[in-house]
Amino acid sequence: MYFDSIPDISYATKPSKFPFAEGDFVRTKNFFRRYSLNETVFNYAVFFKKYTIIDGDRLDLLAERYYGNPFYDWVILITNNFINGVYDWPLTNETLEEEIIKKYDNPDEILFYRTKKVLAGYQLDGIDVVALEKDLIVGQEFYNNTYTFYNGTGQTTVDGNTISYPVTRWQYEQEENNKKREIFILKERYLEVFVDQFRAGADYSKSSDFIDSRLKATSI
Secondary structure, eight states, X not given: OHHHHSOEEEEEOOOSSSSOOGGGEEEEEOTTSOOOOOGGGGGOTTTEEEEEOOTXXXXXXXXXXXXXXXXGHHHHHHHXXXXXXXXXXXXXXXXXXXXXXXXXXXXXXXXXXXXXXXXXXXXXXXXXXXXXXXXXXXXXXXXXXXXXEEOSSSEEEXXXXXXXXXXXXXXXXXXXXXXXXXXXEEOGGGHHHHHHHHHHHHSOOOOTTEEETTEEEOOO
């Protein structure tokens, strides 16, 4: 299904003699022509459902479950802007543990510190003022010292280790892998429309190398 939707390209091979003949061109699928979704499309929850990948999931199994056909696995790839179905897919917990052990001599070494959200204790225009944003990356100096902020009437000082926490290499790798588990599944009722739009979007526009909507040639 996917390969049928990809347009072709006729590219020139190295000639054994001049001038070029028809046999000096090779026709193949143009896999460099990528189709990607604008990130804002995911704001329209009506089109998608969120899904968390678990160990044992596969693209073809998800396509079979949601679309009734394992060959629609490419729809899941494209609607999540995956470039590589292997690299972009999360590792199983067992494989991740093996990779972390191989990658680091000391997986429990602290990699950085991450802040917690701290409210200042007062409001502006009915909105709580934030004294410290969450998930900022800070160093050990911040963690070991104090942090002072304005509380609306004066100054408040807190210990850095109460508003930030250490993240080890092990934890970081787990977090990054878990991010890959959160994907979007296009709802089945929009599948046919998406496939038709994908095929139309893959067609070529007229240009100097245009042959037809499904084929273009590289210059000699």
